[in-house]
Amino acid sequence: MTRGPRYTPLAESLPATVPFVGPEAMERAGGRPFRARLGANESVFGPSPRAIAAMAEAARDSWKYADPESHDLRAALSAHLGVSPAHIAVGGGIDGLLGELVRLTVAPGDVVVTSAGAYPTFNYHVAGFGGALLTVPYAGDHEDPEALIARATETGAKLVYIANPDNPMGTWHSADRIRAMIEAVPEGTLMVLDEAYIEFAPAGTAPQIDADDPRVIRMRTFSKAHGMAGARVGYAIAAPELVRAFDKVRNHFGMSRISQIGAEAALADGDHLTEVQAAVSVARGRITEIAAANGLAALPSAANFVAVDCGADGAFARAVLEELLARDVFVRMPFVAPQDRCIRISAGTPQMLDLLERALPEALAAARAR
Amino acid sequence: MTRGPRYTPLAESLPATVPFVGPEAMERAGGRPFRARLGANESVFGPSPRAIAAMAEAARDSWKYADPESHDLRAALSAHLGVSPAHIAVGGGIDGLLGELVRLTVAPGDVVVTSAGAYPTFNYHVAGFGGALLTVPYAGDHEDPEALIARATETGAKLVYIANPDNPMGTWHSADRIRAMIEAVPEGTLMVLDEAYIEFAPAGTAPQIDADDPRVIRMRTFSKAHGMAGARVGYAIAAPELVRAFDKVRNHFGMSRISQIGAEAALADGDHLTEVQAAVSVARGRITEIAAANGLAALPSAANFVAVDCGADGAFARAVLEELLARDVFVRMPFVAPQDRCIRISAGTPQMLDLLERALPEALAAARAR
Known part of the structure; x- marks a missing residue:
């Protein structure tokens, strides 16, 4: 020793x-x-000028810890999305939420499925918790929902990841194709739908998903369309039972107060x-x-x-x-x-x-x- | 299933x-x-008026991710502390750093020693990674360095935690007593010295520690004396090998850009x-x-x-x-x-x-x- x-x-x-x-x-x-x-x-x-002004104004109050329940931001997201606050988890960007989700679900050796060449930070988290990452190739520069589901099914994957639109190729699938993928998610697998870029996609690309559906968690962010990458605010929409599970592992006082206030203002500036x-x-x-x-x-x-x-x-x-x-x-x-x-x-x-x-x-x- | x-x-x-x-x-x-x-x-x-102004000014640039190496803040801390940037890890408050440290060192069943009634968030992280938390009682409303070391020695603890000054009692030990504790750290144990409140202690309370000493990691924060709790900026001072280990698990793009800029300004406002x-x-x-x-x-x-x-x-x-x-x-x-x-x-x-x-x-x- x-x-x-x-x-x-x-x-x-x-x-x-x-x-x-x-x-x-x-x-x-x-x-x-x-x-x-x-x-x-x-x-x-x-960022929105309203978000900039709100963050500048909030700077003097940054002696206060942020509300660990992110009540106000979750309430605003709830109204915006038409789901209850109990369906929304707030975290330090999608990166932070992915890390927490992997921690909750992936023990050493557990299988996770993604596309070869998809988001590396997700892979980093899977490796960081000892997961076995399996990949399927892109098909014609698109992620391949059917191949992802097939691989998840045959391997009993804990998680199957897809981004829609995709990064790094920028390609996308229709809402119908994503909905069909959700319907095909095997028992015991959670589908991670990364919608970081959804605001740039054609109208109708985001599928309607029952927020209580236990088969999928969708993730969104203020980093892209809202122009607040440096503020680190992302959110997940999922069944309340899964949202509550984040409370077991997240850093409860980990969110920046300024960032949350900025995100609320950004959301209001359509x-x-x-x-x-x-x-x-x-x-x-x-x-x-x-x-x-x-x-x-x-x-x-x-x-x-x-x-x-x-x-x-x-x-x-x-x-x-x-x-x-x-x-x-x-x-x-x-x-x-x-x-x-x-x-x-x-x-x-x-x-x-x-x-x-x-x-x-x-x-x-x-x-x-x- | x-x-x-x-x-x-x-x-x-x-x-x-x-x-x-x-x-x-x-x-x-x-x-x-x-x-x-x-x-x-x-x-x-x-916060410092200079930190408030810097954060307000930085709001408009929050479309940029922060530098994942926190180069500028670490350089400023390096100059302030008289250690190299390689001895400094930056994270989302001491809370965030404690979580990463526990993740790096504590596997299920591993023993960690702290005082009964000391910082609950540290205990939360230990539980969150399956550690076995053992406690020793306070002695006369002070944490008890000798009892902590004895318990760590007899149990082969991975970590032994002490805050100086202590929270929640506000009591403190002299630099000599803390130095003696470090000298007594058993092989294979890392001492976590939480100095969140050190700026409020009598001059000389913070011991001189060789930053290359592999037995101890000290943690400090901008949340308390610098009045930036809501900004989530903490830092650890440790041997470079341990600082590098944080790179294996931390959320590299997880720090707020505004917060880091604010922390730099706060540090400069003595x-x-x-x-x-x-x-x-x-x-x-x-x-x-x-x-x-x-x-x-x-x-x-x-x-x-x-x-x-x-x-x-x-x-x-x-x-x-x-x-x-x-x-x-x-x-x-x-x-x-x-x-x-x-x-x-x-x-x-x-x-x-x-x-x-x-x-x-x-x-x-x-x-x-x-």
Whole structure:
């Protein structure tokens, strides 16, 4: 026995890797800031002015712990969503809620099913609790509901994860297809429906779900359409029994007071949301045009980003990405083939997309010249 | 097998209880707000004006995720503390850091040692990861370092917890006594030194600790002296190997951007800290006087609260507390005998303490008349 901490066998087994390197770390390594921050699917259009004002006003009261029951925010969400507060869990972004959900359901060796190349932070949580992560491939750049369900059924998975719209490809399924997936969830499996980008999808993409349905938990966030990624507010909609289970493990006083007040104000500002949705739609069109002008195909997207097919393999897309980074344009890319033939470009302001327009031809030429 | 989630056996075994009921829930139950918020050891004197301004300014940029490495805050803490950034882990308050530490070190059945009646949220985390919590009694209203070490040694504890100054009693040990405790930490045990209230203690209470010492992790917070409880920023100082281990389990993008910027500004405002320390000292004196005027003894305190001995048993102290709550004065009390003969009153503004002064004789009379 040595001096100092003895970690659990599980903790000993975990790698020290992280799901994502942040853009600030890249900026520090590069010695200068990015000029176009288009890699993290943040909303460059910012939070609602009403949310900004509410957060600024709330700063002086941040000597108070936030209400651990998030009563006011849950009441506002309840009215907005047409479900009771007992159906709503609030957490530190979808990331935080996913971690708590995995902790509640996944013991070492338990099986979890997702798509190869889907959200890495979910995979990080599964690994962090010792789960056995099984994947199915994307089908035509879409997550494959039937394959996910089949794999979950044959393996007795505790959780099956799908994002609709998908990240990193931006593709989506109809409400009917998602509803059919829920109907096919096997006994003993919980479907995790990540709707982080749902506000950018065509009307009708979000299925009607009975909030008491024990087969599915849907997760949403203020990080994307509401432009509050740095505030860390997400929520889950699920049967009350599952919502109550979060109380067993969550950090009850863990939510920022300012953030919750900001989220309430953001929720009340439907006009800002509409403006952001319109700006994102314009930006997606512009990214698609910029890609086409360079001979590249952009995938149709229902999210606040566009996957642009660089037309070759992952190594080439990686080279394009690196050349964009070298030109102070921050983008990311999928982790897994064949999706990794693409780079993923978040919706930007016109100024940021001007920079992209100038940098992309240079980056492509430089990547081809490597 | 039934429809819906299957929880882990550990999750199934956990109670749905919470460490603390928030004052907002009490206010909702009571139908009106408290007039003196003196129960949660918050800093009624508020954050630094510079922190308030920095947070208000940062609100508009909260569309950006925070730097997951907390580089700037860790650099500022590094300069402030005279240790390297590699010795500093930042997290969502001490609560968040304690949860991560327990997750890293405590597997089901592993032994953890603390004092009977010490910080309940630490106990909540230990239970949440299946740890076996063993306690030793307070000695004369102080945590008992020698008894804690003896119990950790005989049981092979993974963690041994002590707060200095202590919560809920406000008592403290000298730096020499804490240093001696560290020297006695058995092999394979990590000592958790919770210094949430250290800024309120007499100069010299915080021991010099070699930041590379693998036997101890010390935790501090912006929630108390810096008046930012609702912002959720804490930090741990430990050997770099232990700091790196947090990267295996923490929610990398989990910190609020506004909060981190506010914490940096708060750290830079030494004048505000000095003012708060002075105001807390005045408030402790006033609480002691109010207690004495009612024939009660206040314990000496090195924290931003005072434990007031109600002179009888826990049931009587509970009655006094309830009568104070009924008079819109929010206070809390220790959970365990014999400390539960006391009520715990946080340092308040003069106006809040005027309310306490009026309410306490009535509350005592009403409690005695029950």
